[in-house]
Amino acid sequence: MLLAAGSAETALAFLEIGLLVGGLGILSALASRLGVTAVPLYLIAGLAFGEGGIKELDVSEGFVSLTGEIGVLLLLFTLGLEYTDHELREGLRTGTRQATLDMVLSAGTGLAFGLLLGWSPLASVLLAGVTWVSSSGVISKVLDDLGRLGNRETPSILNLLVMEDLAMAIYLPVVAALIVGGTVTETISGVAVALGVVAVILAAALRYGTALSDRLVRTSDESLLLTVFGLVLFVAGTAQTLQVSGAIGAFLVGLALSGKTEERTAVLVSPLRDLFAATFFVFFSFQIDPTDLLSMLGWAALLAVITSITKVATGWYAAARAGVARNGRVRAGTMLIARGEFSIVIAALGADLADGPELGALSAGYVLLTAVLGPLATRFSAPIDSGVQRALSPFRQRMRFSTS
Amino acid sequence: MTEVRETLLPGVGVRHEFTNEDGRDMGVIVHHDGRREFLMYSAKDPDSCAQLFTLSETDTATLAEILGVSVVNEVVSEVRQDLGGLALEWIELDDDHCAVGSSIGDGAYRSITGASIIAVIRNSRPIPEPGPDFQLFAGDIAVIVGTHDEVNDLRLALCS
Structure with a gap:
Protein backbone atom coordinates (compact mmCIF):
# COMPACT_ATOMS: atom_id res chain seq x y z
CA MET A 1 0.00 0.00 0.00
CA LEU A 2 2.17 2.82 1.18
CA LEU A 3 5.39 1.45 -0.30
CA ALA A 4 3.79 1.50 -3.73
CA ALA A 5 3.09 5.20 -3.40
CA GLY A 6 5.57 7.90 -4.33
CA SER A 7 8.97 7.92 -2.68
CA ALA A 8 8.21 11.24 -1.01
CA GLU A 9 5.33 9.58 0.78
CA THR A 10 7.53 6.62 1.74
CA ALA A 11 10.09 9.04 3.12
CA LEU A 12 7.39 10.79 5.14
CA ALA A 13 6.16 7.44 6.48
CA PHE A 14 9.71 6.53 7.52
CA LEU A 15 10.04 9.85 9.31
CA GLU A 16 6.72 9.47 11.11
CA ILE A 17 7.28 5.87 12.16
CA GLY A 18 10.87 6.58 13.11
CA LEU A 19 9.96 9.50 15.33
CA LEU A 20 7.03 7.64 16.84
CA VAL A 21 8.91 4.42 17.68
CA GLY A 22 12.01 6.33 18.79
CA GLY A 23 9.82 8.43 21.07
CA LEU A 24 8.31 5.28 22.54
CA GLY A 25 11.82 4.03 23.24
CA ILE A 26 12.54 7.14 25.29
CA LEU A 27 9.20 6.75 27.12
CA SER A 28 9.98 3.14 27.91
CA ALA A 29 13.36 4.14 29.35
CA LEU A 30 11.62 6.81 31.41
CA ALA A 31 9.09 4.26 32.66
CA SER A 32 11.74 1.84 33.87
CA ARG A 33 13.56 4.75 35.54
CA LEU A 34 10.35 5.59 37.39
CA GLY A 35 9.72 1.93 38.11
CA VAL A 36 6.31 1.88 36.40
CA THR A 37 5.02 -0.01 33.37
CA ALA A 38 5.38 1.77 30.04
CA VAL A 39 1.76 1.11 28.97
CA PRO A 40 0.32 4.34 30.49
CA LEU A 41 3.07 6.40 28.87
CA TYR A 42 2.38 4.78 25.48
CA LEU A 43 -1.29 5.65 25.90
CA ILE A 44 -0.42 9.28 26.63
CA ALA A 45 1.85 9.34 23.57
CA GLY A 46 -1.02 8.04 21.46
CA LEU A 47 -3.30 10.76 22.80
CA ALA A 48 -0.79 13.41 21.83
CA PHE A 49 -0.47 12.22 18.24
CA GLY A 50 -4.00 10.99 17.52
CA GLU A 51 -7.35 12.58 16.88
CA GLY A 52 -7.50 16.08 18.31
CA GLY A 53 -3.98 15.77 19.68
CA ILE A 54 -1.07 18.12 19.08
CA LYS A 55 -0.06 16.52 15.77
CA GLU A 56 -1.86 13.85 13.74
CA LEU A 57 -0.04 11.18 11.76
CA ASP A 58 -0.94 11.24 8.06
CA VAL A 59 0.50 8.48 5.96
CA SER A 60 1.55 5.84 8.44
CA GLU A 61 -1.76 5.33 10.23
CA GLY A 62 -2.61 2.21 8.19
CA PHE A 63 0.75 0.70 9.00
CA VAL A 64 0.49 1.46 12.70
CA SER A 65 -3.01 0.00 12.78
CA LEU A 66 -1.95 -3.35 11.29
CA THR A 67 1.21 -3.57 13.44
CA GLY A 68 -0.96 -2.88 16.47
CA GLU A 69 -3.25 -5.78 15.55
CA ILE A 70 -0.23 -8.07 15.30
CA GLY A 71 0.87 -6.69 18.67
CA VAL A 72 -2.33 -7.98 20.28
CA LEU A 73 -1.69 -11.43 18.80
CA LEU A 74 1.85 -11.51 20.14
CA LEU A 75 0.75 -10.28 23.58
CA LEU A 76 -1.69 -13.15 23.84
CA PHE A 77 0.73 -15.61 22.29
CA THR A 78 3.48 -14.88 24.84
CA LEU A 79 0.89 -15.05 27.61
CA GLY A 80 0.01 -18.56 26.44
CA LEU A 81 3.71 -19.44 26.35
CA GLU A 82 4.11 -18.54 30.02
CA TYR A 83 1.96 -21.33 31.35
CA THR A 84 2.47 -25.08 31.18
CA ASP A 85 -0.64 -27.25 30.96
CA HIS A 86 0.27 -28.72 34.37
CA GLU A 87 0.00 -25.23 35.87
CA LEU A 88 -3.32 -24.63 34.15
CA ARG A 89 -4.75 -27.86 35.50
CA GLU A 90 -3.51 -27.08 39.01
CA GLY A 91 -5.05 -23.62 38.75
CA LEU A 92 -8.39 -25.07 37.71
CA ARG A 93 -8.24 -27.61 40.51
CA THR A 94 -7.47 -25.21 43.34
CA GLY A 95 -8.52 -21.76 42.22
CA THR A 96 -12.11 -21.88 40.97
CA ARG A 97 -13.69 -20.42 44.08
CA GLN A 98 -11.32 -17.44 44.25
CA ALA A 99 -11.69 -16.88 40.52
CA THR A 100 -15.49 -16.88 40.79
CA LEU A 101 -15.37 -14.29 43.57
CA ASP A 102 -12.97 -12.25 41.42
CA MET A 103 -15.36 -12.36 38.48
CA VAL A 104 -18.48 -11.56 40.49
CA LEU A 105 -16.88 -8.61 42.31
CA SER A 106 -14.69 -6.99 39.69
CA ALA A 107 -16.47 -7.85 36.43
CA GLY A 108 -19.84 -7.35 38.13
CA THR A 109 -18.87 -3.83 39.17
CA GLY A 110 -17.81 -2.95 35.63
CA LEU A 111 -21.05 -4.32 34.19
CA ALA A 112 -23.20 -2.40 36.67
CA PHE A 113 -21.17 0.76 36.12
CA GLY A 114 -21.65 0.60 32.34
CA LEU A 115 -25.40 0.07 32.68
CA LEU A 116 -25.65 2.96 35.17
CA LEU A 117 -23.87 5.19 32.65
CA GLY A 118 -26.69 4.33 30.25
CA TRP A 119 -24.54 2.25 27.90
CA SER A 120 -25.80 -0.65 25.82
CA PRO A 121 -25.59 -4.09 27.51
CA LEU A 122 -22.81 -5.08 25.09
CA ALA A 123 -20.64 -2.05 25.90
CA SER A 124 -21.27 -2.76 29.59
CA VAL A 125 -20.12 -6.36 29.14
CA LEU A 126 -16.92 -5.02 27.59
CA LEU A 127 -16.44 -2.65 30.52
CA ALA A 128 -16.92 -5.68 32.80
CA GLY A 129 -13.98 -7.29 31.01
CA VAL A 130 -11.89 -4.12 31.38
CA THR A 131 -12.37 -4.03 35.16
CA TRP A 132 -12.12 -7.81 35.56
CA VAL A 133 -8.64 -8.67 34.34
CA SER A 134 -5.65 -7.64 36.39
CA SER A 135 -2.52 -7.07 34.34
CA SER A 136 -0.33 -10.16 34.52
CA GLY A 137 2.39 -8.18 32.72
CA VAL A 138 2.49 -5.43 35.33
CA ILE A 139 2.00 -7.73 38.29
CA SER A 140 4.68 -10.27 37.44
CA LYS A 141 7.14 -7.41 36.94
CA VAL A 142 6.19 -5.74 40.23
CA LEU A 143 6.40 -9.07 42.10
CA ASP A 144 9.92 -9.51 40.77
CA ASP A 145 10.97 -5.89 41.38
CA LEU A 146 9.75 -5.94 44.99
CA GLY A 147 11.33 -9.36 45.60
CA ARG A 148 8.00 -10.89 46.50
CA LEU A 149 8.11 -13.97 44.25
CA GLY A 150 8.90 -16.15 47.26
CA ASN A 151 6.23 -14.67 49.53
CA ARG A 152 3.48 -16.96 50.70
CA GLU A 153 0.69 -14.86 49.21
CA THR A 154 2.31 -14.99 45.75
CA PRO A 155 0.97 -18.41 44.61
CA SER A 156 -2.57 -17.13 45.35
CA ILE A 157 -1.92 -14.06 43.19
CA LEU A 158 -0.42 -16.03 40.32
CA ASN A 159 -3.23 -18.60 40.41
CA LEU A 160 -5.81 -15.84 40.14
CA LEU A 161 -3.96 -14.42 37.13
CA VAL A 162 -3.91 -17.85 35.47
CA MET A 163 -7.64 -18.24 36.01
CA GLU A 164 -8.37 -14.77 34.64
CA ASP A 165 -6.31 -15.48 31.55
CA LEU A 166 -8.08 -18.81 31.07
CA ALA A 167 -11.44 -17.13 31.52
CA MET A 168 -10.44 -14.77 28.70
CA ALA A 169 -10.19 -17.81 26.39
CA ILE A 170 -13.97 -18.05 26.73
CA TYR A 171 -14.86 -14.39 27.28
CA LEU A 172 -13.08 -12.98 24.20
CA PRO A 173 -14.60 -15.30 21.57
CA VAL A 174 -18.06 -14.98 23.13
CA VAL A 175 -17.83 -11.20 23.15
CA ALA A 176 -16.48 -11.19 19.58
CA ALA A 177 -19.53 -13.24 18.52
CA LEU A 178 -21.86 -10.88 20.41
CA ILE A 179 -20.34 -7.90 18.62
CA VAL A 180 -21.00 -9.47 15.23
CA GLY A 181 -24.54 -9.89 16.55
CA GLY A 182 -27.59 -10.15 14.29
CA THR A 183 -30.83 -11.78 15.33
CA VAL A 184 -31.05 -13.77 18.54
CA THR A 185 -30.63 -17.12 16.75
CA GLU A 186 -27.69 -15.78 14.70
CA THR A 187 -26.01 -14.54 17.87
CA ILE A 188 -26.55 -17.82 19.70
CA SER A 189 -25.20 -19.86 16.80
CA GLY A 190 -22.28 -17.40 16.53
CA VAL A 191 -21.42 -17.95 20.20
CA ALA A 192 -21.75 -21.72 19.77
CA VAL A 193 -19.45 -21.70 16.72
CA ALA A 194 -16.95 -19.54 18.61
CA LEU A 195 -16.81 -21.90 21.57
CA GLY A 196 -16.63 -24.89 19.21
CA VAL A 197 -13.66 -23.41 17.36
CA VAL A 198 -11.90 -22.67 20.66
CA ALA A 199 -12.50 -26.26 21.80
CA VAL A 200 -11.13 -27.65 18.51
CA ILE A 201 -8.00 -25.47 18.59
CA LEU A 202 -7.46 -26.27 22.29
CA ALA A 203 -7.81 -30.01 21.64
CA ALA A 204 -5.39 -29.80 18.70
CA ALA A 205 -2.98 -27.76 20.82
CA LEU A 206 -2.98 -30.34 23.60
CA ARG A 207 -2.82 -33.30 21.21
CA TYR A 208 -0.13 -32.13 18.80
CA GLY A 209 1.63 -29.49 20.93
CA THR A 210 4.40 -31.77 22.16
CA ALA A 211 5.02 -33.30 18.74
CA LEU A 212 5.17 -29.82 17.19
CA SER A 213 7.53 -28.60 19.90
CA ASP A 214 9.77 -31.61 19.32
CA ARG A 215 9.88 -30.98 15.56
CA LEU A 216 10.87 -27.38 16.13
CA VAL A 217 13.42 -27.99 18.86
CA ARG A 218 16.32 -28.54 16.47
CA THR A 219 15.62 -25.78 13.97
CA SER A 220 17.77 -22.65 13.78
CA ASP A 221 16.65 -19.50 15.60
CA GLU A 222 15.74 -17.86 12.33
CA SER A 223 13.64 -20.77 11.15
CA LEU A 224 11.96 -21.14 14.56
CA LEU A 225 11.06 -17.46 14.69
CA LEU A 226 9.61 -17.43 11.18
CA THR A 227 7.71 -20.71 11.62
CA VAL A 228 6.17 -19.69 14.92
CA PHE A 229 5.34 -16.16 13.78
CA GLY A 230 3.70 -17.58 10.68
CA LEU A 231 1.80 -20.15 12.68
CA VAL A 232 0.49 -17.55 15.13
CA LEU A 233 -0.76 -15.32 12.32
CA PHE A 234 -2.22 -18.25 10.39
CA VAL A 235 -4.16 -19.68 13.34
CA ALA A 236 -5.31 -16.20 14.35
CA GLY A 237 -6.42 -15.51 10.78
CA THR A 238 -8.32 -18.79 10.63
CA ALA A 239 -10.06 -18.01 13.92
CA GLN A 240 -10.83 -14.47 12.73
CA THR A 241 -12.31 -15.81 9.47
CA LEU A 242 -14.69 -17.92 11.54
CA GLN A 243 -15.63 -14.75 13.48
CA VAL A 244 -13.75 -15.99 16.55
CA SER A 245 -11.29 -13.58 18.12
CA GLY A 246 -7.90 -14.09 16.48
CA ALA A 247 -6.19 -13.19 19.76
CA ILE A 248 -7.49 -16.39 21.33
CA GLY A 249 -6.08 -18.42 18.43
CA ALA A 250 -2.69 -16.89 19.22
CA PHE A 251 -3.12 -17.62 22.95
CA LEU A 252 -3.82 -21.28 22.25
CA VAL A 253 -0.78 -21.59 19.96
CA GLY A 254 1.23 -20.27 22.89
CA LEU A 255 -0.23 -22.93 25.16
CA ALA A 256 0.59 -25.64 22.63
CA LEU A 257 4.34 -25.05 22.64
CA SER A 258 6.30 -26.63 25.45
CA GLY A 259 9.76 -27.48 26.74
CA LYS A 260 12.91 -26.16 25.12
CA THR A 261 10.99 -24.85 22.08
CA GLU A 262 8.80 -22.80 24.39
CA GLU A 263 11.81 -21.26 26.15
CA ARG A 264 13.58 -20.43 22.89
CA THR A 265 10.44 -19.01 21.34
CA ALA A 266 9.81 -16.80 24.37
CA VAL A 267 13.31 -15.33 24.03
CA LEU A 268 13.00 -14.86 20.25
CA VAL A 269 9.50 -13.41 20.17
CA SER A 270 9.62 -11.06 23.14
CA PRO A 271 11.50 -8.23 21.32
CA LEU A 272 9.01 -8.48 18.45
CA ARG A 273 6.15 -8.41 20.92
CA ASP A 274 7.55 -5.31 22.63
CA LEU A 275 7.70 -3.48 19.32
CA PHE A 276 4.30 -4.52 18.00
CA ALA A 277 2.48 -4.22 21.33
CA ALA A 278 3.85 -0.70 21.87
CA THR A 279 2.32 0.36 18.56
CA PHE A 280 -0.96 -1.28 19.60
CA PHE A 281 -1.22 0.85 22.74
CA VAL A 282 -0.35 3.96 20.77
CA PHE A 283 -2.88 3.18 18.07
CA PHE A 284 -5.59 2.50 20.65
CA SER A 285 -5.25 5.96 22.11
CA PHE A 286 -4.86 7.53 18.64
CA GLN A 287 -8.57 7.01 18.32
CA ILE A 288 -9.36 8.69 21.62
CA ASP A 289 -10.13 12.37 21.70
CA PRO A 290 -8.22 13.90 24.65
CA THR A 291 -11.25 16.02 25.53
CA ASP A 292 -13.33 12.81 25.80
CA LEU A 293 -10.71 11.37 28.11
CA LEU A 294 -10.78 14.45 30.33
CA SER A 295 -14.56 14.41 30.55
CA MET A 296 -14.53 10.71 31.47
CA LEU A 297 -11.65 11.02 33.94
CA GLY A 298 -13.92 11.53 36.96
CA TRP A 299 -15.87 8.36 36.17
CA ALA A 300 -12.60 6.52 35.53
CA ALA A 301 -11.31 7.56 38.95
CA LEU A 302 -14.53 6.51 40.68
CA LEU A 303 -14.49 3.15 38.87
CA ALA A 304 -10.80 2.71 39.74
CA VAL A 305 -11.51 3.29 43.44
CA ILE A 306 -14.45 0.87 43.56
CA THR A 307 -12.72 -1.90 41.61
CA SER A 308 -9.53 -1.45 43.63
CA ILE A 309 -11.59 -2.25 46.71
CA THR A 310 -13.10 -5.32 44.99
CA LYS A 311 -9.61 -6.52 44.00
CA VAL A 312 -8.28 -6.00 47.53
CA ALA A 313 -11.22 -8.05 48.80
CA THR A 314 -10.50 -10.81 46.26
CA GLY A 315 -6.79 -10.89 47.07
CA TRP A 316 -7.53 -10.81 50.80
CA TYR A 317 -9.87 -13.81 50.45
CA ALA A 318 -7.50 -15.80 48.20
CA ALA A 319 -4.51 -15.21 50.49
CA ALA A 320 -6.55 -15.98 53.61
CA ARG A 321 -7.54 -19.32 52.09
CA ALA A 322 -3.83 -20.05 51.69
CA GLY A 323 -3.36 -19.40 55.40
CA VAL A 324 -1.58 -16.06 54.97
CA ALA A 325 -1.74 -13.43 57.73
CA ARG A 326 -3.04 -9.86 57.50
CA ASN A 327 0.04 -8.18 56.03
CA GLY A 328 0.27 -10.73 53.26
CA ARG A 329 -3.44 -10.48 52.51
CA VAL A 330 -3.13 -6.73 52.07
CA ARG A 331 -0.08 -7.24 49.84
CA ALA A 332 -1.99 -9.72 47.69
CA GLY A 333 -5.07 -7.51 47.43
CA THR A 334 -3.20 -4.34 46.49
CA MET A 335 -1.02 -6.27 44.04
CA LEU A 336 -4.09 -7.17 42.00
CA ILE A 337 -5.21 -3.55 41.49
CA ALA A 338 -3.12 -2.95 38.36
CA ARG A 339 -4.98 -3.34 35.07
CA GLY A 340 -3.14 -3.07 31.79
CA GLU A 341 -2.70 -4.64 28.39
CA PHE A 342 -5.73 -6.95 28.56
CA SER A 343 -8.14 -4.20 29.54
CA ILE A 344 -7.03 -2.21 26.51
CA VAL A 345 -7.36 -5.26 24.24
CA ILE A 346 -10.96 -5.69 25.45
CA ALA A 347 -11.84 -2.00 25.17
CA ALA A 348 -10.45 -1.99 21.61
CA LEU A 349 -13.01 -4.65 20.62
CA GLY A 350 -15.78 -2.14 21.20
CA ALA A 351 -14.30 0.62 19.04
CA ASP A 352 -17.16 0.44 16.52
CA LEU A 353 -20.03 0.35 19.02
CA ALA A 354 -22.22 3.40 19.57
CA ASP A 355 -20.75 3.74 23.08
CA GLY A 356 -17.29 2.87 21.72
CA PRO A 357 -15.66 6.32 22.02
CA GLU A 358 -16.83 6.70 25.62
CA LEU A 359 -15.78 3.13 26.44
CA GLY A 360 -12.34 3.77 24.92
CA ALA A 361 -11.86 7.05 26.77
CA LEU A 362 -13.06 5.61 30.09
CA SER A 363 -10.88 2.50 29.74
CA ALA A 364 -7.80 4.53 28.82
CA GLY A 365 -8.24 6.76 31.85
CA TYR A 366 -8.96 3.74 34.02
CA VAL A 367 -5.85 1.85 32.90
CA LEU A 368 -3.73 5.00 33.26
CA LEU A 369 -4.84 5.30 36.89
CA THR A 370 -4.71 1.66 37.97
CA ALA A 371 -1.50 0.75 36.16
CA VAL A 372 0.35 3.63 37.87
CA LEU A 373 -1.35 3.66 41.27
CA GLY A 374 -1.72 -0.12 41.69
CA PRO A 375 2.02 -0.86 41.92
CA LEU A 376 2.46 2.16 44.22
CA ALA A 377 -0.36 0.94 46.46
CA THR A 378 1.18 -2.49 46.85
CA ARG A 379 4.68 -1.09 47.43
CA PHE A 380 3.36 0.96 50.34
CA SER A 381 0.68 -1.53 51.41
CA ALA A 382 1.88 -1.75 55.02
CA PRO A 383 1.73 2.01 55.81
CA ILE A 384 -1.54 2.34 53.86
CA ASP A 385 -3.02 -0.54 55.86
CA SER A 386 -2.05 0.93 59.22
CA GLY A 387 -3.34 4.33 58.03
CA VAL A 388 -6.70 2.78 57.14
CA GLN A 389 -6.83 0.98 60.46
CA ARG A 390 -6.08 4.21 62.34
CA ALA A 391 -8.74 6.06 60.36
CA LEU A 392 -11.28 3.36 61.09
CA SER A 393 -10.48 2.90 64.79
CA PRO A 394 -12.74 5.75 66.09
CA PHE A 395 -15.69 4.16 64.26
CA ARG A 396 -14.83 0.76 65.66
CA GLN A 397 -14.69 2.12 69.20
CA ARG A 398 -18.02 3.83 68.75
CA MET A 399 -19.47 0.58 67.44
CA ARG A 400 -18.15 -1.21 70.46
CA PHE A 401 -19.76 1.34 72.80
CA SER A 402 -23.07 1.20 71.03
CA THR A 403 -23.23 -2.57 71.10
CA SER A 404 -22.15 -2.90 74.75
CA MET B 1 16.04 -35.39 56.18
CA GLY B 68 27.93 -32.62 47.72
CA VAL B 69 24.22 -32.92 47.09
CA SER B 70 22.27 -33.86 44.01
CA VAL B 71 20.34 -31.18 42.15
CA VAL B 72 16.66 -31.98 42.33
CA ASN B 73 14.76 -30.77 39.34
CA GLU B 74 11.08 -31.64 39.31
CA VAL B 75 10.34 -29.32 36.44
CA VAL B 76 11.82 -31.49 33.69
CA SER B 77 11.03 -35.15 33.31
CA GLU B 78 13.73 -35.58 30.73
CA VAL B 79 17.28 -35.24 31.89
CA ARG B 80 20.23 -35.06 29.58
CA GLN B 81 23.87 -35.28 30.49
CA ASP B 82 26.71 -34.51 28.15
CA LEU B 83 29.87 -36.53 28.41
CA GLY B 84 32.26 -35.05 25.86
CA GLY B 85 30.08 -35.25 22.75
CA LEU B 86 28.19 -38.30 24.00
CA ALA B 87 24.68 -37.66 25.23
CA LEU B 88 22.88 -39.71 27.85
CA GLU B 89 19.18 -39.13 28.29
CA TRP B 90 16.25 -40.44 30.34
CA ILE B 91 12.88 -40.47 28.61
CA GLU B 92 9.73 -41.29 30.48
CA LEU B 93 7.29 -43.06 28.15
CA ASP B 94 3.61 -42.32 28.43
CA ASP B 95 0.57 -43.37 26.41
CA ASP B 96 1.29 -40.72 23.78
CA HIS B 97 4.57 -42.32 22.80
CA CYS B 98 4.14 -44.50 19.74
CA ALA B 99 6.86 -46.82 20.99
CA VAL B 100 4.57 -47.93 23.81
CA GLY B 101 3.16 -51.40 23.13
CA SER B 102 5.81 -52.50 20.66
CA SER B 103 9.19 -54.11 21.15
CA ILE B 104 12.58 -52.43 20.76
CA GLY B 105 13.28 -54.64 17.73
CA ASP B 106 10.02 -53.53 16.07
CA GLY B 107 11.14 -49.92 16.20
CA ALA B 108 14.60 -50.77 14.81
CA TYR B 109 15.73 -47.75 16.77
CA ARG B 110 19.46 -48.29 16.59
CA SER B 111 19.59 -48.96 12.87
CA ILE B 112 17.39 -45.94 12.12
CA THR B 113 18.82 -43.39 14.52
CA GLY B 114 22.21 -44.68 15.64
CA ALA B 115 21.37 -44.22 19.32
CA SER B 116 20.59 -47.18 21.54
CA ILE B 117 18.37 -47.89 24.50
CA ILE B 118 20.93 -49.14 27.00
CA ALA B 119 18.56 -49.69 29.91
CA VAL B 120 14.93 -49.45 30.90
CA ILE B 121 13.74 -48.50 34.35
CA ARG B 122 10.41 -50.15 35.10
CA ASN B 123 8.65 -49.64 38.46
CA SER B 124 11.90 -48.13 39.82
CA ARG B 125 13.76 -51.33 38.91
CA PRO B 126 16.58 -51.07 36.36
CA ILE B 127 16.67 -53.54 33.47
CA PRO B 128 20.07 -53.25 31.78
CA GLU B 129 20.64 -54.04 28.09
CA PRO B 130 17.10 -54.85 27.00
CA GLY B 131 17.09 -57.13 23.94
CA PRO B 132 15.20 -56.62 20.63
CA ASP B 133 12.24 -58.62 21.96
CA PHE B 134 11.85 -56.30 24.94
CA GLN B 135 8.35 -54.75 25.05
CA LEU B 136 8.04 -51.10 26.03
CA PHE B 137 5.16 -49.98 28.25
CA ALA B 138 3.77 -46.67 29.43
CA GLY B 139 5.56 -45.63 32.61
CA ASP B 140 8.87 -47.09 31.49
CA ILE B 141 11.89 -44.84 31.61
CA ALA B 142 14.18 -45.47 28.66
CA VAL B 143 17.84 -44.63 29.16
CA ILE B 144 19.35 -43.82 25.79
CA VAL B 145 22.85 -43.03 24.66
CA GLY B 146 24.39 -41.73 21.44
CA THR B 147 25.69 -38.51 19.93
CA HIS B 148 23.57 -35.40 20.39
CA ASP B 149 21.83 -35.73 17.04
CA GLU B 150 21.31 -39.46 17.37
CA VAL B 151 19.68 -39.04 20.77
CA ASN B 152 17.41 -36.33 19.36
CA ASP B 153 16.46 -38.61 16.49
CA LEU B 154 15.72 -41.48 18.83
CA ARG B 155 13.62 -39.22 21.02
CA LEU B 156 11.56 -38.25 17.98
CA ALA B 157 11.32 -41.89 16.92
CA LEU B 158 9.90 -42.82 20.32
CA CYS B 159 7.41 -39.97 20.36
CA SER B 160 6.04 -39.37 16.92
Missing part, protein backbone atom coordinates in the same frame (compact mmCIF):
# COMPACT_ATOMS: atom_id res chain seq x y z
CA THR B 2 13.91 -32.27 56.72
CA GLU B 3 10.62 -32.12 54.87
CA VAL B 4 10.78 -29.98 51.74
CA ARG B 5 7.54 -28.30 50.72
CA GLU B 6 6.90 -27.64 47.06
CA THR B 7 4.62 -24.96 45.60
CA LEU B 8 3.82 -24.29 41.96
CA LEU B 9 4.24 -20.66 40.84
CA PRO B 10 2.38 -20.47 37.52
CA GLY B 11 4.37 -18.67 34.85
CA VAL B 12 7.40 -18.48 37.14
CA GLY B 13 8.47 -21.95 38.23
CA VAL B 14 8.47 -24.00 41.42
CA ARG B 15 9.24 -22.91 44.98
CA HIS B 16 10.85 -25.36 47.41
CA GLU B 17 11.03 -24.46 51.07
CA PHE B 18 11.98 -26.02 54.37
CA THR B 19 12.36 -25.07 58.01
CA ASN B 20 16.02 -25.00 59.04
CA GLU B 21 17.42 -26.09 62.39
CA ASP B 22 17.07 -22.57 63.80
CA GLY B 23 13.36 -22.76 63.07
CA ARG B 24 13.54 -20.23 60.21
CA ASP B 25 11.98 -20.99 56.84
CA MET B 26 14.27 -20.97 53.83
CA GLY B 27 13.37 -21.44 50.19
CA VAL B 28 14.60 -21.76 46.64
CA ILE B 29 12.62 -20.74 43.56
CA VAL B 30 13.51 -22.75 40.46
CA HIS B 31 12.54 -20.48 37.58
CA HIS B 32 11.37 -21.92 34.25
CA ASP B 33 14.56 -20.58 32.68
CA GLY B 34 16.73 -22.46 35.17
CA ARG B 35 17.63 -19.54 37.43
CA ARG B 36 17.59 -20.32 41.18
CA GLU B 37 16.53 -17.66 43.64
CA PHE B 38 17.50 -18.24 47.28
CA LEU B 39 15.17 -16.90 49.96
CA MET B 40 15.08 -16.43 53.70
CA TYR B 41 11.69 -15.86 55.31
CA SER B 42 11.29 -13.00 57.74
CA ALA B 43 11.00 -13.85 61.44
CA LYS B 44 8.61 -10.95 62.02
CA ASP B 45 6.30 -11.61 59.05
CA PRO B 46 6.70 -15.27 58.07
CA ASP B 47 4.69 -14.70 54.88
CA SER B 48 7.33 -12.41 53.41
CA CYS B 49 10.90 -13.16 52.49
CA ALA B 50 14.20 -11.58 51.58
CA GLN B 51 16.06 -12.52 48.42
CA LEU B 52 19.50 -13.72 49.46
CA PHE B 53 20.97 -14.23 45.99
CA THR B 54 20.21 -15.62 42.54
CA LEU B 55 22.26 -18.17 40.61
CA SER B 56 22.22 -19.33 37.00
CA GLU B 57 21.59 -22.98 36.20
CA THR B 58 25.33 -23.67 35.74
CA ASP B 59 26.29 -21.90 38.96
CA THR B 60 23.67 -23.89 40.85
CA ALA B 61 25.23 -27.12 39.60
CA THR B 62 28.63 -25.88 40.76
CA LEU B 63 27.27 -24.97 44.18
CA ALA B 64 25.52 -28.32 44.47
CA GLU B 65 28.79 -30.07 43.66
CA ILE B 66 30.61 -28.14 46.38
CA LEU B 67 27.90 -29.00 48.88
